[in-house]
Amino acid sequence: MTAKTVLIVDDEASIREMIAVALEMADYRVLEADNAQTAHAMVVDDQPDLLLLDWMMPGTSGIELARRLKRDTATAELPIILLTAKSEEDNKIQGLEAGADDYITKPFSPRELVARLKAVLRRATPTGVEDTVEIDGLRLDPVSHRVSANGEALDVGPTEYRLLQFFMTHQERAYTRSQLLDQVWGGNVYVEERTVDVHIRRLRKALGDDHQHLIQTVRGTGYRFSTKE
Amino acid sequence: MTAKTVLIVDDEASIREMIAVALEMADYRVLEADNAQTAHAMVVDDQPDLLLLDWMMPGTSGIELARRLKRDTATAELPIILLTAKSEEDNKIQGLEAGADDYITKPFSPRELVARLKAVLRRATPTGVEDTVEIDGLRLDPVSHRVSANGEALDVGPTEYRLLQFFMTHQERAYTRSQLLDQVWGGNVYVEERTVDVHIRRLRKALGDDHQHLIQTVRGTGYRFSTKE
DNA sequence: CGCGATTGTCACGAAGCTGTCACATTAGCG
DNA sequence: CGCTAATGTGACAGCTTCGTGACAATCGCG
Structure with missing residues (x-):
């Protein structure tokens, strides 16, 4: 903020x-x-x-x-x-x-x-007003502030929640670490770029085996959220 | 009124x-x-x-x-x-x-x-006249201004009563402390945000072990009333 | 006025989250 | 196949947020 x-x-x-x-x-x-x-x-x-x-x-x-x-x-x-x-x-x-x-x-x-x-x-x-997003059984509801996979609640920390929300509303597009820091952390914070990697990992872990394939690494660039491939 | x-x-x-x-x-x-x-x-x-x-x-x-x-x-x-x-x-x-x-x-x-x-x-x-709400054996009756759990009367203070009433009529939605102050305390009071925490605790205590799971903490955001999870 | 109930605030500790590092693993390339 | 840069992963110290008990001020009511 x-x-x-x-x-x-x-x-x-x-x-x-x-x-x-x-x-x-x-x-x-x-x-x-x-x-x-x-x-x-x-x-x-x-x-x-x-x-x-x-x-x-x-x-x-x-x-x-x-x-x-x-x-x-x-x-x-x-x-x-x-x-x-x-x-x-x-x-x-x-x-x-x-x-x-x-x-x-x-x-x-x-x-x-x-x-x-x-x-x-x-x-x-x-x-x-933000709408609920549901992709591939993965669901993020901004109103109740919840994430669930096939109906089962997932335990997601605050930063991971924001990261996931950003990704789910910006699918199919690769973002650099720098862009993610801007969008998810907020413009004027100074954080190491590698920190993004760590949160990506935490998010993947929270999503579980069923859904972590949605968060894809774009080598040399950053990350992408996509249902394809 | x-x-x-x-x-x-x-x-x-x-x-x-x-x-x-x-x-x-x-x-x-x-x-x-x-x-x-x-x-x-x-x-x-x-x-x-x-x-x-x-x-x-x-x-x-x-x-x-x-x-x-x-x-x-x-x-x-x-x-x-x-x-x-x-x-x-x-x-x-x-x-x-x-x-x-x-x-x-x-x-x-x-x-x-x-x-x-x-x-x-x-x-x-x-x-x-507002309707009585009953959720999960927890019952709030605006007419008699009483709260009971599985038929047994609960001792709930005035503020906790209003808080519970608000929550029971607005389930499944996460509220910030600020929003709760607006909705439950009234728009133009000035109270510390942490005061909400204290009343949440008092309410949880009053609800007893059977029902306090209904009041959930949304870390980094606020609280939520929900039967799920 | 006196008493108990209620209220808002605080201080402290527990629990959870964050950013960073060091090291392991992997992808890509010649 | 070996090398290098990029990414994955576990650990951890510091920080933030939250729960909790205590307390003084105030309120409501006899």
Whole structure:
């Protein structure tokens, strides 16, 4: 999973700092801006995944920025959480009307912040619907997160599961170790290429004698999933 | 009674907006999607109580989505109201055949929409009584709010009860801790994910040796309720 | 207010998973 | 047939995830 980027907009550096530390501990990438003008530019340039926006700021207020961003189709999808100093219920309504996805009143615990932020991001990025794949009696069901061979459950580790899922949805095509690392491990990990071999072996072992022929070695290149030959 | 959640699916933001405002005034929770793909994912993840579906959309059409949802047992119960631009009677027939519960032609007044929607929901949840579920000798009765195993009463705390109820009505599907927090604890609470683990353990303990195998750990992902294996 | 039940969090240990290495085996080639 | 590069395989240390008991805070109720 790639780290999400959060843009913090607040005119008080100390507050930004506090939030930034909390977010970095929770493995988010953090950007900062101290006014609406800069913030707008950064939203466009850096495309953060979420905006933490202070309500009260000199010049263009936070809510004004929120409204502007929601109006522009290019940025309308960006989830926004508004921060505000006091529990002013009136503002809350205005804030939500402006298109904010959540609303946190200061003071708040870093933990609460992170939790709310997770919730908003979770809702913003709906997980795609994946269909069950069945090939040659081998079945992978993403909904129940299970693998079975001719009805019998197979014990497959997390990485082997992802590897198999990738293969089953990309049959009949040879992949290099490097491509597999990109697709299955995720782009920016650094792992030895030979590691792929080890997981291929673990997967073959898990598949058992009946199905390991599906994972084929393409000498000098990599591996392929295929029912043929 | 908790607010009902309505998922609006339409590719035009202005229409969604109009409907959303009307529904929020009538105290419904509103979710939105602008294409069938996202909508499908949200139905699965967020489990809305009703689907407001536009007939014409780019890509997979609304009616196609309706058909798919009605075919899948997990989502077959979800009431669907189809929206359509003109009073095309042919479509109406097709729509009802696809499993839609009602059918509204644009333009419509917000009041009409809310009224129809209420009617459909009323029909869908008969007197608000949920059925008792019994699986593998384990029985959960929402009326008496009790759990029993092979006739013998089990001592289950409130949270464990809700957790079990959710699981028993959503078998064979792996859920992340995050999803469980959304579904069982409610969307906007902030709780540590590991808390789920603790309640899972309490539930397992309460179920006793005979039934705790029903709650399965999906390593690296979350948990699943299943009778198999 | 006082009491038991419930809840969320933590710390710790167990269990499982991961990446890497060293060495065995194999395929391909002249 | 012998050589070399590529791949298979078993072992293992380090790390992550999960289960579990304890505990303090809070809730519900008399």
